[in-house]
Amino acid sequence: MSKTLFDRLGGHSGITEIVDAVVEAHMHNPPIKARFLPYKEQPEKLAIIRKRTVEFFSAGSGASVFYSGKDMVNTHKGMNISPAEYIYTVDDILKVLDERNIDAASKAEVLAILWSLKEMIIGQ
């Protein structure tokens, strides 16, 4: 049997490292960093968001993990995220996958998942 996307991303530890690297990248990415920097001052909140984001990507990539967070529309409600901001976050994610030498097919699968969520995240 072929490996699940979850396995190809490195399982729980791999996805946790990916989420940490992506959050760090967002905090250094000029057009979007203002959205994320405030969480540096709220480490407990950041820890919860990090845990939920790991659950989200684990459940979405084939692991039997319960996602304890909100749906994508409610998570991003009131933020009025622009299409450009959405692309910057996707850029950060794909760059981190590149840095970790995730194979091209797995990267394309992640991109397709992110793309499917686009309308739930932009403009809420």
Ligand code: HEM
């Ligand atoms: C690319 C697709 C995206 C996905 C899959 C995604 C996913 C998530 C997830 C799973 C959470 C945690 C939800 C929870 O704690 O219940 C979250 C939180 C958050 N996202 Fe996104 N997100 C995306 C794009 C964006 C963009 C483009 C921005 C802004 C530039 C953004 C800003 C935030 C912020 C600020 C939070 C924290 C919300 C809070 O305070 O609880 N996200 N996102």
